[in-house]
Structures are given as structure tokens and as C-alpha cells.
Amino acid sequence: MDDLVQVSIIVPVFNAMETLRRCVERIVKQSEKRIQIILVDDYSSDDSLQVCYELAKKDDRIEVYGQSSNKGPSAARNIGLSHANGKYIYFCDADDQMDLDCIKFLEDVMEQNSADLAVCGYYIDGTKVLERNKTPDVLTADQAAYMVAGAGNYQAKGYLWNKMFKKNIILRGVTFDETLFVCEDALFCQQYIRLCGRIAYDATAKYNYISQPNSAMRGKVSKRNLSVLQGYDKIICCCQAYNDCNLTNILDANKMVHYSTLLVRIIKNYDKEQARLGQCVCEFVERDLHKMLKNKHFTLKRKLICLFSVTYLRLLKIITKK
Incomplete structure (x- = not known):
């Protein structure tokens, strides 16, 4: 299988049994078939891990890994990276949905622009997020730093799920900071971008972020x-x-x-x-x-x-x- 893998898709899972099947169904139906799907359960208290194993029985491209304690999304993604065999790396959240051509689209954006990072547009709860003005198709690292900061005309921001990364650049020392449980994605993106020459951006929306009432940024504040x-x-x-x-x-x-x-x-x-x-x-x-x-x-x-x-x-x- 390793020789056939073009893209490794890493999905951190925590108490996502209600949404995980829907999420993975969109992944396995991707038009790009040369994918490795890595599900990392972060010590869920519901039946998420069991759902992961059930899904893996249906598709041999799915691999399941479980943590012995709840360490957060950074640790889960790092485990996923340690098992990734693809040329490209893509991160998906367990409660969201991808368009069926999302992976192929980002691959094409990457390769047609000889880029080190590919970025696409996205929906929030089914509504497309629009750029304020025309954004350049190819950005330099300093322009992309503004993009990740959500500044100026840029709406792509520091999310992981609207970006495709190169594994060989990640291996140059980019990892998720396991002391962080919020904005670890933006830090990862900024660290990665510093190692990039060209960043390709296409505002076409290919990912649907679905807001959750119990997300880390709602309700009571935790440590x-x-x-x-x-x-x-x-x-x-x-x-x-x-x-x-x-x-x-x-x-x-x-x-x-x-x-x-x-x-x-x-x-x-x-x-x-x-x-x-x-x-x-x-x-x-x-x-x-x-x-x-x-x-x-x-x-x-x-x-x-x-x-x-x-x-x-x-x-x-x-x-x-x-």
C-alpha cells in the first residue's frame, strides 16, 4: 500500500461518534483514491474508538491508532504524522465534511503551481466564506504569514483543513506543540510557511466546517x-x-x-x-x-x-x- 499512497489524511478523533461516520464516508469517496486514512482516537469517553475499528473493517486504507490518555489534538496529529506514508499530508476534523474532490483539487493546486503548500476556500455551516478582494494565486512566505493571520484581504487563516502540506517539508522539523490545545493549528502553519518557497491559493470552497456547541472556544473557560x-x-x-x-x-x-x-x-x-x-x-x-x-x-x-x-x-x- 505504501507505494500507492499519494496523500495521507489524518483525522484526530475525540468523542465524535455522532459525526465520525459521516466524515469518513466523505473521505473514502474522494475522487483521489491513492489515500491513506489515519484515525487517531484521543482517549474518547464515548464509542468513537469502536466506530473507528468498524470503519477500518470496511476499507483497508483506514488505519486506527488510540491514545492511552486524553492528550489533545496536537498529540493526536503528531501520532498521525509518525504513521503517514503519503507524499502530501492533509488534516480533517472528525465533525466536518469535505467535498468529494477536495483532495484531488488541492493536489492539482499544489502541482500546477509548483507549490510547497496548497490552500483552498471553505464553507462554515454550508455558507461559503468569501474573500474581501482578489487574492494572488501564488504567495510568498511573508504574504502567506499575513494569510494565516487572517489579515487584509485574506480569509484562509490558520486552519489546517483548507490546506495540503508536503511531508518532506514537515520532516524538516515542523511538529504540533503538545502543550497547546487552542491555536496549535495556526502555529503549525506559520512554522511550516517559513520553510516554503511558493504557496498556491485558490478560493474555491472545498471544505465545510461545521460549528459545534461544545467546541473548545464556547461555554465555560478551561485551563x-x-x-x-x-x-x-x-x-x-x-x-x-x-x-x-x-x-x-x-x-x-x-x-x-x-x-x-x-x-x-x-x-x-x-x-x-x-x-x-x-x-x-x-x-x-x-x-x-x-x-x-x-x-x-x-x-x-x-x-x-x-x-x-x-x-x-x-x-x-x-x-x-x-
């Missing part, structure tokens, strides 16, 4: 959610190689959006644990306060949300101590 803050520090550090102050400011603004989002979620779901995590976020905001107030890419509304939220949480801490 793992806070890893987004360290994650953005790492992304900014990675992109300093471009020596581009405007890009750094955009990435700083992205990080600050996460500050405001986390603070609002904490206040909405306030309890003792949220209070403790809220103080951690407050420390990050206070550390970056000067940069936040000066950053033109961070809206006044977001700045006010951060300032009022930090003040509110600090006051609550004082009041509850009395």
Missing part, C-alpha cells in the same frame, strides 16, 4: 483554553523572522481578541474556578496593556471590553475576600 495565550506568544515569536512590525501588530491584536473573548466567557459563567482562570487572563492583559492601547488593529470596543472586564474581575476578587 486548556488558556493555552491560546501562550500559543499566540509562540506565533509572534515565530513570525519575528519576517522583521515586519505591521504583521506583529496584527498578531498582537489577534491575541488580544482572545483576551476579550475569554474574559467575557469567564464573566458569563462566573464561579470559583472561572474566577481563578480569570485572574490568569487579567495578568496577561495587564502585561500587554501598553501595547493593547496603542495597537490600531485592536478595536476600541475590544479595548473597552478588556479594560472593564479586568477591572470587574479584580474588584470581584477584592470583594469576595472580605
Whole structure:
């Protein structure tokens, strides 16, 4: 089988028994048949692993690996990479759906443009995400860094599932940071792009991202959610190689959006644990306060949300101590 594999498709799986069959059905029906499908169960508490084994019995291109504890999507994807035999690497989420020609389309974009990374457009819950303006067909690494940051005209952002990677470039030292549980995808993309010469982009939508009410960025804040803050520090550090102050400011603004989002979620779901995590976020905001107030890419509304939220949480801490 190894000699026949053109693309390795890696699917991290966690408590996805309700959506996994639908997801994998779209993968096995891809017009590109020379694929290796790697399902990595991240110690699910439901029957996801059993579903993986059932699917593998129906198609010998499917391989199943399971983790002995819940380590997060980064660790699951790294396991997938260690077993990948394809020339190209593609990542799919277990609750989403691909167009049936998604893999072949990205292959063609890659090869027709002699590119190191291929990027396509996407849908969110069936609605196509449109570019603000015409985007170049072929980008340089510094242009692609803006694309991953979601800046300017670019909507491709730092998602994994609208991109196809080359295995030989990943083997040059690009891995998923297993300390991160949020924005690990954007960090991976930025690290990968630094090793690229040409990045090919076609805005044709080939992937449908399906939002989930219990996703990592909804409801109560967990300790793992806070890893987004360290994650953005790492992304900014990675992109300093471009020596581009405007890009750094955009990435700083992205990080600050996460500050405001986390603070609002904490206040909405306030309890003792949220209070403790809220103080951690407050420390990050206070550390970056000067940069936040000066950053033109961070809206006044977001700045006010951060300032009022930090003040509110600090006051609550004082009041509850009395």
C-alpha cells in the first residue's frame, strides 16, 4: 500500500461518534483514491474508538491508532504524522465534511503551481466564506504569514483543513506543540510557511466546517483554553523572522481578541474556578496593556471590553475576600 499512497489524511478523533461516520464516508469517496486514512482516537469517553475499528473493517486504507490518555489534538496529529506514508499530508476534523474532490483539487493546486503548500476556500455551516478582494494565486512566505493571520484581504487563516502540506517539508522539523490545545493549528502553519518557497491559493470552497456547541472556544473557560495565550506568544515569536512590525501588530491584536473573548466567557459563567482562570487572563492583559492601547488593529470596543472586564474581575476578587 505504501507505494500507492499519494496523500495521507489524518483525522484526530475525540468523542465524535455522532459525526465520525459521516466524515469518513466523505473521505473514502474522494475522487483521489491513492489515500491513506489515519484515525487517531484521543482517549474518547464515548464509542468513537469502536466506530473507528468498524470503519477500518470496511476499507483497508483506514488505519486506527488510540491514545492511552486524553492528550489533545496536537498529540493526536503528531501520532498521525509518525504513521503517514503519503507524499502530501492533509488534516480533517472528525465533525466536518469535505467535498468529494477536495483532495484531488488541492493536489492539482499544489502541482500546477509548483507549490510547497496548497490552500483552498471553505464553507462554515454550508455558507461559503468569501474573500474581501482578489487574492494572488501564488504567495510568498511573508504574504502567506499575513494569510494565516487572517489579515487584509485574506480569509484562509490558520486552519489546517483548507490546506495540503508536503511531508518532506514537515520532516524538516515542523511538529504540533503538545502543550497547546487552542491555536496549535495556526502555529503549525506559520512554522511550516517559513520553510516554503511558493504557496498556491485558490478560493474555491472545498471544505465545510461545521460549528459545534461544545467546541473548545464556547461555554465555560478551561485551563486548556488558556493555552491560546501562550500559543499566540509562540506565533509572534515565530513570525519575528519576517522583521515586519505591521504583521506583529496584527498578531498582537489577534491575541488580544482572545483576551476579550475569554474574559467575557469567564464573566458569563462566573464561579470559583472561572474566577481563578480569570485572574490568569487579567495578568496577561495587564502585561500587554501598553501595547493593547496603542495597537490600531485592536478595536476600541475590544479595548473597552478588556479594560472593564479586568477591572470587574479584580474588584470581584477584592470583594469576595472580605
